[in-house]
Amino acid sequence: MKSSCYLNRVIAISICIIAFxxxxxxxxxxxxxxxxxxxxxxxxxxxxxxxxxxxxxxxxxxxxxxxxxxxxxxxxxxxxxxxxxxxxxxxxxxxxxxxxxxxxxxxxxxxxxxxxxxxxxxxxxxxxxxxxxxxxxxxxxxxxxxxxxxxxxxLLQEPIDFACVGKAFTHNPAAYxxxxxxxxxxxxxxxxxxxxxxxxxxxPNQIQAGLNNNISLDSKDGTFRWTSPQKAGEYNIVIIxxxxxxxxxxxxxMRDMQIFVRNDCRDNQPPFIQTITDTCVVAGTKLEIPIFAFDPDSLNPKSKIKIEANGAAFYTDPPAQIDQHNQFQNSPIRATLSWQTTCSHVRKEYYFVVLKVTDNYLDTTGLAYLHTIRIKVVGPAPENLSSKPEQNSIRLQWQKPYDCETFDDIFRGFSVWRKEQSTILTHDTCHPGLPVNLYTQIAYLTKNVQGNQYYYIDSLVQKSKFYCYRVLGEFAKINASGYPVNFESSLHSNETCNSLAIENPVLLNVDVQRTDSLTGQVNVKWLKPDPLAFDTIRNSGPYLLTIEHKIANTNWNNIPQSIKTYTYFNTNWDTLFLHQNINTKAFQHNYRVQLLPANQSDHRSDSAQSIYLTLQPNDKSIQLNWYAKTPWTNYKFIILRLNENTQAFDSIGTTSLNTYTDNQLQNQKLYCYKIKAYGTYGILSIEQPLLNHSNEQCAVPEDKKPPCCPVLNVTGPCNQELHQETISNKLNWTNPNLSCTDHDAIGYRLYYYIDSKKVLLTEINDINTLEYEHVLSDIIPNCYGISAFDSLNNECPIIDTVCVQYCPIYKLPNTFTPNQDGSNDIFKPYPFRFVDKIEFKLINRWGKQVFETTDPKINWDGKDESGNPLPDGVYFYSCIIYYSGFQTNLKTKDQLTGFIELLRGKPN
CATH class of the missing domain: 2.60.40 (Immunoglobulin-like)
Known part of the structure; x- marks a missing residue:
């Protein structure tokens, strides 16, 4: 019998060894x-x-x-x-x-x-x-x-990387x-x-999940972040x-990569890098970016760090370079990333540079920190664009040489863009080109040269219209068939504006003179057509002049008081009209001028709106917003506020935007405003600046601003003893009055979330109370949120929700003595929590099932399914555990396998 058992054991061991x-x-x-x-x-x-x-x-x-x-x-x-x-x-x-x-x-x-x-x-x-x-x-x-x-x-960064238990980990594939x-x-x-x-x-964050164990992937630059790995070992992730x-x-x-998480580096602090995150430069600029790398463990004389760099910029001609790299040195390291950019580097996408600083804590590697720099190279702007009318066309010319004109592998020529009024634009190096909703492209890949100038002639122009132009350099690669692909535009040139002869009236002012719902007034001023351009033979008198008006979405109507008739064109005409007894308080007004000669040919001006001002009162401030659609460009606005002492409007600020906020006001006090606009057509023959005023508006500042929100922290049951009678979530938070400029919060409202539904947990009316214990019963919240409120019941929006991990636990002992001595007579798990049910099956050494249950408490008395006491020996179990899925309302499961040694012995 002993020989047979020994033989069976040898065979079993041999099978295990072979499998291993x-x-x-x-x-x-x-x-x-x-x-x-x-x-x-x-x-x-x-x-x-x-x-x-x-x-x-x-x-x-x-x-x-x-x-x-x-x-x-x-x-x-x-x-x-x-x-x-x-x-x-x-x-x-x-x-x-x-x-x-x-x-x-x-x-x-x-x-x-x-x-x-x-x-x-x-x-x-x-x-x-x-x-x-x-x-x-x-x-x-x-x-x-x-x-x-x-x-x-x-993917220039290798797909093998190293992390440390409890330390933040980052990886970037350095995609090029x-x-x-x-x-x-x-x-x-x-x-x-x-x-x-x-x-x-x-x-990875699902292995020993917890509040600090989180992962993320930046969809724009590919940086993978793992805030705090919890278990040492090898992990695989996929980056697509x-x-x-x-x-x-x-x-x-698809990159399938591996992360080694080590446990022998807990005492090590990762190094870090300080430098810029992104930059945009004009081609031809030599880029020099300072880099500072530091190791918090630098007091250790053996501690050294090295900087490595990778990315698209290092695969160009000429390539980017970095000094002080690829060798371990004492901390700190001050390095410089330098790159002499050229026109061949111009492209739509950013170049990524991935910096990696690593310490030498371990034998072949150490903790690392990654930082990604995005670099965009844009084409330079064409310079010195000018224009002049030539018969029935407008001639444009700009400076030659252009900085990139010799780069035949990528520079393709110029595009010409046009619009019918001037627009002030500033260069945004990170966003070259022009807004397509403002300008229309009229020429594509032109390279016409005359003397030392590039030029383009716009022959599709009309009289009495004002045209403004800008020019872009265009860059693209050439495919095998000779076609350009992957276009990218340069920064825009300066703007130039011009026109042929002016044959229509031109509006100069739509100026609100009085704000009132009944007796409002708007002054309308206009300019006659150019006498040298207006054909008085074809367009002979008499001339009927009318000011047309409308509000909102109504139809255009003639203003009867404005209708005048002139026999001759070259006599003095009245070019001013005061529109009276209208509602300038509630409405914005639109005007245009119509000139009809005897032949009834229509000569109309472009329409223009009065500036309409609205106010938004806030706590100790008022926000002003205004708008007007005009054929000229308003390039500057003066903010005027009524002086209660002098009853005159004083200037309190200047802006080029259509919004302004007046701060440091007194709540519950009336303030009145209007706007003064400075405009231009950009045409030398038309007077400038064009001055126009908005309607007047008044408002009273009031506190509608909620207080700052506190920052919430939740300590879940993971850190509590299993033997405690109650399980709770302990909440604590910051006092927003200590960290915010506004100190008006007086209390808090705590909320919990079940199935994404927000429920008020409690209201705390003491601003200095900073903690609360939520004892869990039938309601197990997924997450918590907190807000603060002030004396006017303004409540801040919850800035973030904090979700709770409930750390389900279920463990089984491996010995059992059902000898009726009152000790260990029932087989049951150690204290457990958050387990809904189990599938527990017990077999003897011959593979026969002797017991099963779905009760997490098990409570097995050592008898088989027929109620017969089982003999001493080793029994094997399989236990599928169904945890409560509080975070997702889905059941998650785990499986335990093991043995139970049943020892009856003799009762005392």
Missing amino acids: VSQIFATHNRAGEISYTQLSDLSIRAVVTTYTKTSSVSADRDSISIAWGDGSFSNVVRINGNGQILPNNIKKNVYIAEHSYPGRGSYLISVQDPNRVDNILNIDPPNSVNIPFYIQTSVSLLNLLFQYPNHSVQ DEDGDSLSFELGIPLMATGTIVPNYFY VHEYRKGIRISST
Whole structure:
């Protein structure tokens, strides 16, 4: 009998050893991605890069199979020999192959390998070694007759990184797109085959979840942040990079990467970097960005740090450079990122530079901090644009040479833009070009030269219209067919305005003289057509002059008092009209001038509105807003306020905007305002400035502003003893009166959330009370929020909700003595919380089920399902635990397996 038991044990151990050894030799893939270059209309070159476990010699792949997405496969040999050996049991493998497709379309390139590495904590733990590794990249074959061949995104930062338990972690793939296409980033889930996600995947923050364990991915620059890893081990995440051209997605690259979280660095503080986040420069500028890197542990004489830099700017000609890099040095390090930009660097997308500072705390690596700088290079503005009328056209000319004119690989020429009134614009280096809602493009890629000037002649002009122009430099690459693609405009030139002869009346003033609902007055002033341009033979007298008027959405009507008739054009005409007895308090007024000669040909001016002012009273302030649509440009506004002593309007401020806030006022006091506008047509022959006033408006400031909101913190039951009779959430918060300029909060309102529904928990009328304990009973809130209110019951909006993790716990003992001695006679779990039910099944060593229950308390008395006492021995259990899903209202589950040793012995 003993011999038989011994033999069975040897066989069992042997099977385990064989399985274990097999698992070791099968373990393999850590990370990888696929990139490609379009070689022709139907051909691409793909590069597959994988990172594997160096010690898995038997699973090493000197070749792989690439699925091209058209039903064909290629066996591809590794090109970097036996692979590049990296520290920390990592090997880098590169495979390159070319392929021709049967036709234009979209395809999915993929690679699958049977095994990942073992013990990945967030992929089907602990069975990750048996989960296939899979990566893919989508391909759109572009028509090279009209587009530039595509290069998929290059991820310059390796997909292996290191984190530390309890320390903030960041990673950036340093994405670079050679074609300047737009990129966006998305957090995905690892796959094991096309369209099949790996089983039992957990995002890293779901491993020992908690308030401080959070992850995020910046969709614009690809930075992955993990605030506080909680458990040491290996994790895998997927970052998907989408590539867009002209707003259309043309490729998606899946990076499956691995993060090593270590536990031997808890005493280490990560270094950090101080520098700018983004900048925009004009091509030709030498960019110099100071960088400061510091290690909080620098008092340790052995502590050193190094700066590394990567990104698109380092792959240009000339490339960006950084001094003091790639070598460990004493902290702090002061370095400079320098880049001599040229016109060939102009593109629509930003260049990303990823800075990484790492300390030397561990043997082959240490804690790191990443910082991403975005750099945009824009084309310089064309200079010295001017205009002059020539017969029936307007001639534009601007300075030659243009700073980028010799860069034939990217500079394509100039575009000319026009509008019918002047607009004041300032250069925004990060947003080149012109607002398309303001200007219309009238010329495209012009390069006409005369003498030392570029020029363009606008022949599509009309008399009596005022035209304003700007010029842009245009940049684009050339595709194989010679067509420009991926356009980007330069900064805009100065504005120049001109016109042919003025043949219509021109409005100069719509000036509110009196504000009243019954006796309001508006002064209308206008200019006669140019006598040298107005054809008095074709347009002979008599001349009927009318001022037309309307308000809001009504129709135009003649003002009877304004109608006048003139026999001759060259006599003095009355060009002023005072419109009286109208409501200027409630309405904005529109005017235009109509001139009808004897032949009834219509000569109308453009319409213009009076400036209409509105007021928004607030706490100790009043916000002024005004608007008027006019054919001239209002470039300056004077804010006038009624002086209660002199009863005159005094200037209190100047702005070029259509809004202004008057601060430091007294609540419950009346204040009255009006606006004085300065305008211009930008035409030398027309008087300037054009002065116009708004209606008057009055308001009383009052406190409608809520107080500042407190910042809430919630301590959940995770930090409480399981043996406590009650479970509660402990809330504490800041006093907003101590951190805000307004000190008018007098109390708080606490809210909780159930199924996204906000419910008032309690109101606290003491501003100095800063904590509250919410004892949990039948209601288990998902989240909490807090607001503050003032004496006028103005309540601040909740700035943030704080959600609670409830840390469900369920553990089972492994011994049990049902001998009726009053101690340990019932098998039951240790104290637990937040468990709805279980599926507990118990089997003996022959695999026969002897007991099962769904009661979390179990309360097993040692008897089988027929009520018979079971003998001493080892019993094996499987227990599926269903936790309460308070945060999502979904049940989450876990599984326990183990053994119970039943020892009856003899009762005392």
